[in-house]
Amino acid sequence: MTWRIDCDVHNAVPDISALFAYLPTRWSDYCVEHGVDSLAPNYYPPNMAFTAKPEARTGEAEPGSDAAVVGKQVLDEGEIDIAILNCLYAIQPIHNEDWAVAMARAVNDWQAAHWLEVDNRFRASIVVPTQSPERAAEEIHRAAENRGFVQVLLLAFSEMPLGRRCYWPIFQAAAENGLPVGVHPGIAGANPLLPTGWPSYCIEDYAAASGAMQSQLVSLVCEGAFQKYATLKVVMLESGVSWLPSLMWRLDKNWKGLRREIPWVNEPPSTVIRDHVRFTVAPFDGPERADEVLRLVDQMGSTELLLYASDYPHWHHRDAETSLLRHLSSEERAKVTGGNAAELYRLDADQVVR
Amino acid sequence: MASPVTAASSPVPESTGVGLIDCDVHNVVPSDAALRPYLPAKWRSYAELVGSRTYSPYVKGYRYPKVSPAGGSRVDAWPSSGQLPGSDLDFMREQLLDQYGVDRAILNCLYRAAEQRNEEYGAALARAVNEWQIENWLERDSRLRASVTVAFETPDLAATEIERAAQHPGFVQVLLFPRTKEPLGRRRYWPLFEAAARCGLPVGIHFASTTVTPITSGGWPSYYIEDHTVMSMAFQAQLTSLIMEGVFDRFPDLKLVLIEGGFAWVPPLMWRLDDLYHRMRDEVPHLRRLPSEYVRDQVKITTQPMEEPENPRHLLDLIEQVGRQTLMFSTDYPHWDFDNPRRAFQVKLPKDLSELIMRENARSFYRL
Numbered sequence: 034m035t036w037r038i039d040c041d042v043h044n045a046v047p048d049i050s051a052l053f054a055y056l057p058t059r060w061s062d063y064c065v066e067h068g069v070d071s072l073a074p075n076y077y078p079p080n081m082a083f084t085a086k087p088e089a090r091t092g093e094a095e096p097g098s099d100a101a102v103v104g105k106q107v108l109d110e111g112e113i114d115i116a117i118l119n120c121l122y123a124i125q126p127i128h129n130e131d132w133a134v135a136m137a138r139a140v141n142d143w144q145a146a147h148w149l150e151v152d153n154r155f156r157a158s159i160v161v162p163t164q165s166p167e168r169a170a171e172e173i174h175r176a177a178e179n180r181g182f183v184q185v186l187l188l189a190f191s192e193m194p195l196g197r198r199c200y201w202p203i204f205q206a207a208a209e210n211g212l213p214v215g216v217h218p219g220i221a222g223a224n225p226l227l228p229t230g231w232p233s234y235c236i237e238d239y240a241a242a243s244g245a246m247q248s249q250l251v252s253l254v255c256e257g258a259f260q261k262y263a264t265l266k267v268v269m270l271e272s273g274v275s276w277l278p279s280l281m282w283r284l285d286k287n288w289k290g291l292r293r294e295i296p297w298v299n300e301p302p303s304t305v306i307r308d309h310v311r312f313t314v315a316p317f318d319g320p321e322r323a324d325e326v327l328r329l330v331d332q333m334g335s336t337e338l339l340l341y342a343s344d345y346p347h348w349h350h351r352d353a354e355t356s357l358l359r360h361l362s363s364e365e366r367a368k369v370t371g372g373n374a375a376e377l378y379r380l381d382a383d384q385v386v387r
Numbered sequence: 388m389a390s391p392v393t394a395a396s397s398p399v400p401e402s403t404g405v406g407l408i409d410c411d412v413h414n415v416v417p418s419d420a421a422l423r424p425y426l427p428a429k430w431r432s433y434a435e436l437v438g439s440r441t442y443s444p445y446v447k448g449y450r451y452p453k454v455s456p457a458g459g460s461r462v463d464a465w466p467s468s469g470q471l472p473g474s475d476l477d478f479m480r481e482q483l484l485d486q487y488g489v490d491r492a493i494l495n496c497l498y499r500a501a502e503q504r505n506e507e508y509g510a511a512l513a514r515a516v517n518e519w520q521i522e523n524w525l526e527r528d529s530r531l532r533a534s535v536t537v538a539f540e541t542p543d544l545a546a547t548e549i550e551r552a553a554q555h556p557g558f559v560q561v562l563l564f565p566r567t568k569e570p571l572g573r574r575r576y577w578p579l580f581e582a583a584a585r586c587g588l589p590v591g592i593h594f595a596s597t598t599v600t601p602i603t604s605g606g607w608p609s610y611y612i613e614d615h616t617v618m619s620m621a622f623q624a625q626l627t628s629l630i631m632e633g634v635f636d637r638f639p640d641l642k643l644v645l646i647e648g649g650f651a652w653v654p655p656l657m658w659r660l661d662d663l664y665h666r667m668r669d670e671v672p673h674l675r676r677l678p679s680e681y682v683r684d685q686v687k688i689t690t691q692p693m694e695e696p697e698n699p700r701h702l703l704d705l706i707e708q709v710g711r712q713t714l715m716f717s718t719d720y721p722h723w724d725f726d727n728p729r730r731a732f733q734v735k736l737p738k739d740l741s742e743l744i745m746r747e748n749a750r751s752f753y754r755l
Contacts, residue, residue, distance in 0.1 A: 083666045191605040194613070228602045228621040230569040232628055236667040237570070240627050240660055241604065244620035248603035251616050256609060275658055278696070279651035284616050286695045290724060291453075291612040303697070318659040325708075332701060350665040 036371025038380070039116040041217075041270050041313045041342035042107055044148055044157075045073070046122045046140065047098035051147075055139035060132060072136070074123040074219060076238055082348055083239070089346035096346035100151045107345050108154050114371070115380060117183060118148055118157040119270060125163055125188050125221035133162040134172070141176045149181035156378070158186035159212070163221050166199055170206035177210040183378045184215045184268065189245040192222030196249070196256030204262050213266040213311075213377060216249055218242035243318070246272035247280050250310065254284065257297040259309045266377060267310045271344055273318040278332035281306060307334050311377060313342035314369065316349045317356040326360045336365040340374045406490035407728055408749040410689045411593070411646050411717035412483065414494045414524050414533070415456070415473035416516060425515035433508055441502040442598040451611040453723075454596045464721030472721040476527055483720045484530055487728050490746070491755045494524060494533040495562055495593050495646065501539045502597055509538035510548065517552045525557030532753065534562035534591055542575060546582035553586035559753045560644065561588050564595035565621035566602065572625075572632030580634055584641045589687070589752070592625055594618055594647035622648035623656050626686070630660065633673040635681040642752070643686045647719055651694040654708040657682060683710055687752055689717035690744065691726040699733040711740055715749040 046052060049071055053061040063069075073095075077084040085096035088106060097103060107116050124136040137160050144157045159176040161169035176182050185207045187195055195216065207214050225231050226241050246269050259265055281303035288295075288302050298305065319329050330336060341353055358366050374380070416422060419439075423431055443449070452458050456471045464472035464482065473479065483489060498516045503509030516536040524531050535552040537545035545561075552558050561583045569575060571592075583590050601607050602614050602621065622645050629635060629643065660678035668674070688709065696702050706714060718726050728745065736744065749755065 081667065081670070083663075189605065193606040194603055194608045195605060197609060222606060224601050224604050224606050226604050227570055227624040227628075228600055228604070228617070229565070229567050229571065229624045229628065230600055232570050232624070232631070233573065234631050234670055236660075236663050236670055237624075237627055237631050239663055239667070240656075241624060243655075243659060244617075244623055245604045248608070248613075248617045248620060249605055251613050252603070252605070252608055255613050273655075273659055275655040276652060279619075279649075279655055279694075280616075282651055282694055282696050283619060283649055283692075284612075285697075286692065287612050287616050291610075291615070294453075294610050294612050316662065318655070318662050320654070320658050328701070328704065332696070332698075348666065350662050 035367055036375050037113050038341060038371045038374040039107060039111065039113045039343050039345070040268070040340040040374050041315060042103065042116045042118050042345045043097050043347070044100070044103065044118045044120050044144065045095050045097040046120070046143065047094055052136070052139040052143050055142035056135055060135040063132065072123045074121050076235070077347070078235065081235065084348070085346040086348040100148050103345065104152045104154070107343060108152070111343065115154055115156055117378070118144065118155055119186055119215060119217055120144060120158070120160055121217070121219055122160070123220065124160060125219065126223070127164065130162065130164045133164045134168050137162045137172055141172070141182070145179050145181065149179065156181055156183040158182070158184040158215055160186055161203065163187060163191065163200070163203070166202045170202040173203065173206035173210060173212070177212060182212070184213050187214060187216050188219035188221040189216055189242065189249050190218070190220045190222060190224065190226060191249070194249065194252035196252035196254070196258050198256065201258070201261065204258055204265055208262040208265050211379065213268050215268040215270045216246065217270040218245060218272070242271070243273045243276055247276060250280070250306065251284060254302045254305050255295050255298065257295065259305050260297050260299070265309060268340065268377070269310060269312045270342070271315065272312060273316055274312040274314060274333070274339065275319040275329060277312065278329065307338065310338070311340050311373065312338055313340045314353045314357055315342040315344035317351065317353055319356060323360050326357065336361060336368050337373055339369045340377070341370040406488035407716060407745045408491045408755065409483070409489045409718050409720070410493045410715045410749050411691060412492040412494050412720050413473045413722065414496050414520065415471045416496065416498050416519065417470050417474040422512065422515040422519055425518040426511055430508060430511040440504045441499065442504070449596070450598070451596055451614050453611040459723055460721050461723055461725055476524060479720070480528065483718065490530060492531055493559065493753065494520065494531055495591065496520060496534065496536055497593065497595060498536055499597070500536055501564065502599070503538065506538060506541040506544065510541055510544040513538045514548055517548070521555055521557065525555065531557065532559045532755070533557055534560040535588070536562055537579070539563045539576070539579060540568055542577070542579040546578045549579070549582040549586055549588065553588055559588065560591045563590060563592045564597055565592050565618065565625055565648065566595060566597040566600055568599055570624060570628030572628035572630070572634045577634070577637070580638050580641055584638045589642035589644050591644040591646050592622065592648070619649045619652050623652055626656070626682070627660065630678045630681050631671055631674070635685050636673065636675050641685060645686065645688045646717065647689060647691060649692065649694060650688045650690070650709050650714065651705055653682070653688065654705070686713065687715055687748065688713055689715050690731065691717040691719040692724050693726050693731045695733055702732065702734050706740065711743055712748055714744045715752065716745045
């Protein structure tokens with residue numbers, strides 16, 4: 034059968050009180066006593082167009098917070114068999130490690146109860162407290178017992194580059210559970226969003242996300258994470274993808290000149306990337322012209338690197354269909370819209386209920 | 388970096404009698420003592436009492452040691468005098484200017500005046516560097532032009548120095564580094580751009596592994612190969628900031644040169660910014676044009692380190708996408724990843740394109 038898998042859908046926590054049932058009293062009291070109303074991330078101002086598609090603004094709840102609405106709009110109307118939820122509720126920038134650990138567990142338990150149990154077409158990513166990689170690994174082992182969790186979610190604006198050895202317990206736990214690690218734009222650390230400090234505008238933040246994703250990819254490759262964990266797969270979520278050839282050329286060239294610095298990287302970085310990394314196509318920030326799109330795909334090396342995504346509820350100028358899929362052969366379309374993701378996330382045909 | 392794959396036949400025009408223009412050559416201050424004669428007494432005393440204080444934890448040396456003169460230079464670029472690579476004009480003539488028929492070279496002195504935490508000392512050092520450049524370089528070889536060193540984190544003092552240095556015809560550019568404290572489009576830097584535009588000098592941004600802000604938004608990477616690779620993100624951040632803050636609208640005569648930051652990222656960034664602009668333009672209503680249009684008209688880019696697509700023919704496509712009048716050749720002498728003008732391109736350029744990139748774009752841009 035032909036699969037249709039949406040690899041980047043954002044489920045929103047409607048209110049922090051929705052998590053209280055999954056928090057120890059010590060931490061639900063803490064939230065109440067300290068007036069913590071919300072840990073929603075600030076990078077999507079509610080009234081800006083890109084924050085939510087018009088149909089996702091139901092006027093009742095925050096876009097993406099109602100499983101029934103998301104099921105109807107993404108799965109039913111979008112004719113999607115499986116949607117992978119990446120919850121961006123911002124527990125990663127919390128300074129207090131113990132609080133962050135409790136919040137991550139609560140978010141995952143809330144996802145299990147309010148999404149995975151409600152509609153068996155949903156899958157979810159495990160939110161982890163990167164403040165403590167060891168405790169993040171414990172959370173991966175705990176949450177992964179629910180097979181609805183198919184990925185570990187990390188954020189790109191991290192405290193330190195994600196390839197660094199201190200984060201390896203996370204990759205080890207992911208590899209032991211056969212889970213890919215998704216990297217998504219989002220603030221986890223306290224570094225400026227740019228190598229030049231803080232920009233003024235949302236449009237700059239969004240543009241900067243591709244730089245953050247590229248830097249993380251460079252770190253993961255150069256630190257040797259893929260040599261250490263040979264089965265590890267990384268998914269770059271909402272990263273854009275048109276930058277990939279230029280980055281591979283630059284990194285391959287530098288590897289030829291500087292590889293003595295990272296001797297464990299024993300094949301060209303572009304080979305490592307193609308073997309271990311996948312990219313969602315919302316946004317597909319490529320050229321308009323068909324010949325240029327096809328050349329870009331040729332330069333990436335294969336449509337096997339690409340995973341369909343809607344990035345619901347976020348609203349892009351062009352969707353994957355208009356910007357990319359219409360230029361591909363039906364065979365390639367089938368890979369991008371489902372086949373690649375089915376293989377990556379090991380989804381079986383009998384799991385599909387449509 | 389020397390490439391292990393095929394070298395195309397020379398793209399350097401040989402029959403015109405006019406040599407190439409090299410848009411990125413590094414003249415190096417051999418020691419702090421060399422600047423002493425150009426510092427006022429007050430700052431000579433300060434230099435002895437305190438000396439350099441930057442964001443680096445070391446008295447000397449670097450967290451990525453590859454960026455030191457020993458680690459970052461061609462091994463054959465040390466003059467017989469034992470002085471630092473790039474510090475000896477006679478040896479530079481022999482190894483670069485004469486050997487490759489360089490008709491004009493733009494000197495970008497990377498002395499770190501702008502990193503000084505004492506801002507006024509930094510400004511005094513910048514002025515001293517410029518005086519040193521005039522006496523030891525510009526007035527000793529008519530092929531040389533230079534960039535004005537400025538303490539760019541103190542834009543009012545930088546503007547003063549731009550106005551002063553611009554009176555010497557050898558200065559053709561103002562030099563910044565890509566790793567500023569804030570994105571360059573922000574208001575605090577506008578006095579600098581205003582002065583450059585008023586003096587008719589382009590602003591160049593040159594690769595530099597400086598220490599003030601982490602090179603990634605995920606913090607400091609472990610290795611120089613990462614620092615070097617992701618430096619292109621800093622260039623992209625600066626270009627994005629200058630566009631989105633409306634600097635090109637506000638200073639329509641301002642020209643920008645991106646030096647040693649690569650250029651394969653330019654088409655993807657333009658696609659991305661134009662795409663985002665369609666959805667988010669209400670946030671930046673001051674922009675008068677599509678983001679990519681500013682780049683076509685107000686930005687030039689130097690070629691080193693040359694892009695090396697897996698399929699060499701894609702280099703020609705890339706050049707057309709970036710704009711054949713945008714690229715200007717550079718060697719980055721005397722650094723380790725020097726691009727040999729006879730071997731840098733992995734595919735043969737058509738003659739007219741070669742002439743543009745190797746000479747004409749820079750000649751008309753810098754009015755050489």
